[in-house]
Amino acid sequence: MFENEKNSRLKFLKLSLVLGGTVAAGSLGFKRLLTKEEALKDAPICGGAYGANTMVFTTDGKVYKADPSKLHEVKMPPVSNDEARKGIPGKKFVMVIDLAKCDGCKKCTEACQAMHYTESEREWIKVFKMKGSKDTAPYYFPKPCFHCDNPPCTKVCPVNATFKRQDGIVLIDNERCIGCRSCMVACPYSTRFFNWSHPEQTPEVANAVYSPEQSYPRRMGTVEKCDFCPDMLRQGKMPACVTGCPMDVIYMGDQNEDAVTNGSGVTVKLSQLLEDNAAYRHLEELGTDPRVYYLPPKNRKYPTPSLNEKSGEGIEKKIKMDDMKM
Amino acid sequence: MIDSETKDLNNEIETLREDCLRPTRRWSTITILWVTFLVLVAGWGLGVYIYQLRHGLGVTAMRNYVSWGLYISTFVFFIGISHSGTLVSAILRITKQEWRRPITRSAELLTFVSLLFGGIMPIIDLGRPDRILNLVVHGRIQSPLIWDVICIMTYFTGSTVFLFLPMIPDLALCRDRLTDTKSLFGKFKKWLYTTLAMGWHGSSEQWHMLEKCMKIMTIIIIPIAVSVHTVVSYIFAMTLRAGWDSTVFGPYFVAGALYSGSAGVILGMAAFRKLYHLEKYITPRHFNLMGQIVLALTLIYAYLNLNEYWIPAYKMATTEGALLGDLFWGPYSKVFWVLQFGTVLLPIFVMSLPVGRKILPLSITCIIIVIGAWVKRYIIVVPTLLHPFMPIQEVPADWATYFPNWVEWSVTMACLAGIFLVITLFSKLFPMMAVWEVAEGIELDRDKKNAFELRKKREDGLLKNEGVATSKI
Numbered sequence: 088m089f090e091n092e093k094n095s096r097l098k099f100l101k102l103s104l105v106l107g108g109t110v111a112a113g114s115l116g117f118k119r120l121l122t123k124e125e126a127l128k129d130a131p132i133c134g135g136a137y138g139a140n141t142m143v144f145t146t147d148g149k150v151y152k153a154d155p156s157k158l159h160e161v162k163m164p165p166v167s168n169d170e171a172r173k174g175i176p177g178k179k180f181v182m183v184i185d186l187a188k189c190d191g192c193k194k195c196t197e198a199c200q201a202m203h204y205t206e207s208e209r210e211w212i213k214v215f216k217m218k219g220s221k222d223t224a225p226y227y228f229p230k231p232c233f234h235c236d237n238p239p240c241t242k243v244c245p246v247n248a249t250f251k252r253q254d255g256i257v258l259i260d261n262e263r264c265i266g267c268r269s270c271m272v273a274c275p276y277s278t279r280f281f282n283w284s285h286p287e288q289t290p291e292v293a294n295a296v297y298s299p300e301q302s303y304p305r306r307m308g309t310v311e312k313c314d315f316c317p318d319m320l321r322q323g324k325m326p327a328c329v330t331g332c333p334m335d336v337i338y339m340g341d342q343n344e345d346a347v348t349n350g351s352g353v354t355v356k357l358s359q360l361l362e363d364n365a366a367y368r369h370l371e372e373l374g375t376d377p378r379v380y381y382l383p384p385k386n387r388k389y390p391t392p393s394l395n396e397k398s399g400e401g402i403e404k405k406i407k408m409d410d411m412k413m
Numbered sequence: 414m415i416d417s418e419t420k421d422l423n424n425e426i427e428t429l430r431e432d433c434l435r436p437t438r439r440w441s442t443i444t445i446l447w448v449t450f451l452v453l454v455a456g457w458g459l460g461v462y463i464y465q466l467r468h469g470l471g472v473t474a475m476r477n478y479v480s481w482g483l484y485i486s487t488f489v490f491f492i493g494i495s496h497s498g499t500l501v502s503a504i505l506r507i508t509k510q511e512w513r514r515p516i517t518r519s520a521e522l523l524t525f526v527s528l529l530f531g532g533i534m535p536i537i538d539l540g541r542p543d544r545i546l547n548l549v550v551h552g553r554i555q556s557p558l559i560w561d562v563i564c565i566m567t568y569f570t571g572s573t574v575f576l577f578l579p580m581i582p583d584l585a586l587c588r589d590r591l592t593d594t595k596s597l598f599g600k601f602k603k604w605l606y607t608t609l610a611m612g613w614h615g616s617s618e619q620w621h622m623l624e625k626c627m628k629i630m631t632i633i634i635i636p637i638a639v640s641v642h643t644v645v646s647y648i649f650a651m652t653l654r655a656g657w658d659s660t661v662f663g664p665y666f667v668a669g670a671l672y673s674g675s676a677g678v679i680l681g682m683a684a685f686r687k688l689y690h691l692e693k694y695i696t697p698r699h700f701n702l703m704g705q706i707v708l709a710l711t712l713i714y715a716y717l718n719l720n721e722y723w724i725p726a727y728k729m730a731t732t733e734g735a736l737l738g739d740l741f742w743g744p745y746s747k748v749f750w751v752l753q754f755g756t757v758l759l760p761i762f763v764m765s766l767p768v769g770r771k772i773l774p775l776s777i778t779c780i781i782i783v784i785g786a787w788v789k790r791y792i793i794v795v796p797t798l799l800h801p802f803m804p805i806q807e808v809p810a811d812w813a814t815y816f817p818n819w820v821e822w823s824v825t826m827a828c829l830a831g832i833f834l835v836i837t838l839f840s841k842l843f844p845m846m847a848v849w850e851v852a853e854g855i856e857l858d859r860d861k862k863n864a865f866e867l868r869k870k871r872e873d874g875l876l877k878n879e880g881v882a883t884s885k886i
């Protein structure tokens with residue numbers, strides 16, 4: 088029933104031999120996408136090919152002989168599970184979304200889905216069409232997880248499978264989650280998704296070594312959500328949605344440094360940005376203390392969103408059941 | 414004269430014992446058919462559950478918005494039904510209500526069984542039941558779900574003890590009066606009774622112990638019972654969701670549980686009375702009194718219900734307002750108003766008339782109340798989940814609606830069948846009335862009558878004496 092997971096674990100323990108080169112690559116800042124060819128090329132460093140077999144290092148430092156054709160390449164997570172629970176030392180991640188620039192193209196969603204191998208209807212960052220009331224202006228509203236500082240979702244988790252890290256990020260450990268979905272009903276922003284059935288993933292993704300920092304491989308019966316791409320942040324890179332946005336809408340940065348950077352690499356002072364644009368946080372009154380700030384959609388640089396389509400017609404919070412059936 | 418009275422008393426108690434033991438002696442064809450039917454329903458549900466385990470909760474109608482559905486609603490309902498039995502029995506014991514005697518056993522049994530299956534429902538709802546031990550290994554006391562686990566397990570243990578303790582003398586009776594000891598089933602019964610009776614032989618020391626234990630249990634079970642449904646409400650009330658974010662949820666759920674649970678107790682009484690011919694013991698008087706209890710509880714529930722809806726309805730805040738719109742005049746309005754009028758106000762009206770507390774009308778009212786309570790749980794759980802703070806936009810059609818599908822119905826009905834099955838089997842093995850308690854009641858009655866007569870005689874004598882005295886003066 089759940090053998091997928093067991094297999095991949097077993098593979099990790101027994102057969103997930105991190106090819107010799109991985110060790111070297113690891114010390115060089117370590118890309119987790121190491122191709123088999125690359126790895127095998129590097130293998131001789133630690134003993135070399137021996138007949139049909141090759142010598143491989145395991146994570147515990149032992150050397151094994153194995154048939155290269157039988158070896159699976161394993162995607163390694165950036166850090167151990169324990170490390171992933173603590174977060175990146177000294178950081179306090181924060182996101183700013185400039186609604187004045189968002190034209191609703193959904194490239195952010197697509198980039199996110201590509202990075203996390205997500206299926207198309209599961210939008211970790213979802214672009215809403217918003218309209219406060221009949222006479223107020225419509226605008227696009229990209230919404231990731233807010234990584235709340237007072238997160239209702241982590242509070243209710245019975246097994247500490249979803250947790251808040253010291254760097255502000257809220258993650259899920261899908262090797263611990265029991266699938267009770269308390270966190271889903273507790274999140275006021277509909278941020279979380281459940282793996283209702285066996286996830287469809289390529290063998291490559293399915294065999295990756297799991298880390299809460301990269302959120303895959305997915306497992307049936309567990310939750311997932313936007314993770315702020317901590318694996319990228321660890322490498323000093325920007326999350327997928329930030330780099331994917333052609334309009335430079337999304338800024339990501341470190342509150343401790345008081346700096347945020349957008350997709351084009353422009354870095355600005357966070358406090359100044361928030362001050363100048365009268366930034367706000369969505370549904371502040373709920374007291375969840377989001378780590379995502381919005382700049383109001385003033386002087387929009389794109390055509391006003393049309394809300395004539397059936398699904399968008401319902402003004403925010405007033406969608407009728409019939410509309411939703413589409 | 415005293416001798417003939419004792420004989421009378423012995424006869425009466427003897428008849429009582431036989432009346433209570435009779436159902437355990439023989440399986441009628443109807444019983445066998447009924448049990449077969451229940452086993453089939455439960456077996457089918459078990460098969461469907463295995464299918465669900467294999468393919469994931471995706472085989473149910475639940476999706477990302479409505480991520481809790483029929484299973485969790487039924488969980489709340491079953492726990493609610495379980496609430497009353499033990500509590501009513503404990504309260505009646507503590508207040509020394511003599512009329513409780515014939516009905517405590519079935520009330521306590523109802524608690525035991527519905528708690529058993531109520532506890533199973535959230536496990537059925539888990540995405541990863543194989544990891545259930547994480548609740549112990551990684552359990553976080555801050556989570557309302559852990560409060561539920563703790564309270565329900567405590568209540569289950571408590572009410573099992575509470576059911577079992579007063580059964581011990583009856584188990585000894587079963588053991589001593591077992592007629593069929595030849596067949597395999599007979600041997601099993603002998604073993605069962607002997608083990609469970611734990612060497613009871615009715616010494617005064619044992620009686621003393623039993624009474625003491627009962628007293629302690631009666632007192633501690635009441636706060637535990639109240640805690641259970643309070644924390645069940647907390648898994649909803651501790652969120653920020655429109656419709657759940659309410660300070661009245663704890664007492665509201667407790668009242669709802671008591672009202673539906675006591676109705677369940679009446680249904681149990683009515684069923685056993687009829688099926689096992691206990692008309693002599695469970696009388697219209699019992700129904701009248703239980704009816705009054707349910708009436709009082711329904712009034713409390715109606716009051717809390719009013720608070721729960723009227724206060725937000727006066728304000729009609731954005732998301733909550735949209736939710737209430739759905740309930741008051743939207744897609745759920747028909748169900749909502751039928752629930753409010755049909756299962757709350759109508760029962761109040763019926764039960765406040767003495768004729769409404771007669772056995773038949775009261776039983777019908779209670780069926781309505783119990784079904785209504787179930788639907789009400791669904792109406793509390795599902796519409797709220799369809800009213801998140803973010804609009805529901807451009808999602809697959811099945812995410813934005815919910816109605817339980819065949820998988821959920823099969824599994825849920827299997828649990829319901831399980832409840833009936835355990836009750837039926839229980840009633841075929843053990844007496845459905847606390848024999849010794851009823852006997853004690855008969856004795857007390859007799860004593861009272863004797864005492865009354867004695868007093869009357871004495872008073873007569875006194876009067877005579879006084880008469881003499883006055884005349885002397």
Ligand code: SF4
Nearest residue numbers: 232233234235240274
């Ligand atoms: S947005 Fe939702 S999932 Fe994300 S941290 Fe806040 S409550 Fe949790």
Ligand code: SF4
Nearest residue numbers: 244264265267268270
């Ligand atoms: S679904 Fe998983 S992460 Fe969410 S509350 Fe339950 S155990 Fe925790």
Ligand code: SF4
Nearest residue numbers: 189192193194195332
């Ligand atoms: S990619 Fe940028 S512009 Fe396009 S929807 Fe996302 S945030 Fe808006």
